[in-house]
Amino acid sequence: MVLSACTPAGDSRQHSTPPADGAEPSTGTSGGGPPCTPSVDALPAPPANYRLVGKDVAVPDAPVLSPEDSGEADPAARLFAKWGLVVRAGRVVDLRVAPGWQDKARLGWGGTGTPAAAATVHACAPEGGQAQWLAFVGGTWVARTACVPLIVTSNGQDDRVNLGIGVPCDKTTTP
Template sequence: MSAHAGATRTPRAPGLPEPGVGSRTRPVAWWGFLSLVVVLSACTPTGDSRQHTTPPPDNAAPSTGASGGGPPCTPSVDALAAPPTGYRLVGKDVAVPDARVLSAQDSGEADPAARLFAKWGLVVRAGTVVDLRVAPGWQDKARLGWGGTGTPAATVTVHACAPEGGQAQWMAFVGGTWVAQAACVPLIVTSNGQDDPVDLGIGVPCDKTTTP
């Protein structure tokens, strides 16, 4: 028997999932994205990226974990040197998919505002805390959630605690966007006191005919 028999290898942290259909690029990095989708499919029900927990007050999804100060750390799935190919910056501290359309499927949620779900990875600069919320007028049409522990909410806070060693500059989180129907969803990202808007095509591309 080989001296290596029975040995186990610690798997490398998976990359982000492919950010939906319609992406303009297909780099080798997509293999990492696809690997994460397979892992998620094995661990969670279809269209569900978090455990069911008691809804937090004021319709806000909490993070979990521990940190030296501020809000708890949000559970991440990868540490990155930079946002991956196929992502765009929103402000200075957040990156979102650059795809024209993020594919959406039935979520199985009872909440009418969360009927469809588009799974995608959020990338946040390490060591920062960001708030993401649906734009005014969309509280009954869309929900958000990342980190695998919260209930879909109109407003979420993501605390990207820096990893040990401080080598990685960005942290990746699994989650996505829920919507009442396919639409171009306007979000607001807040970091360091600055608000930055971003539109995401959930099930349909963003144009003047797809926003309810």
């Protein structure tokens, strides 16, 4: 997983385009931008059971995501809840666990890298430009079941989303 700073609004980086089958990221540097994060599907819109976070990211709308033993040595990644991240095509988004959660949770998408406290997803536009959204495999690792706060940054705007990993988030309190 590529770690980087937030992408500022008006970022003029040219993003590489993945191959038509979407199976492998483009690693060419001729476009001057970072390589694309491998996606598993191209969609016309986020799935019905997803909610928007800001304008460019969709996450599951389920009250509880079920974790399983991850097998990871990192104590902050003892359990894993698999879920797909959906990002508007052509966007770069940064995701991180909220302050105070760096030793309790990890995240990651795109099938590469190690669970980390922060991740960047480069949702390059697919060839032909038909899809508006791209889906990425990954999820959230936690030390124990919890309502996990994540910060999503896109186009210079931060949005917070709480995900219930093994337990529901209480709508009246924040973790």
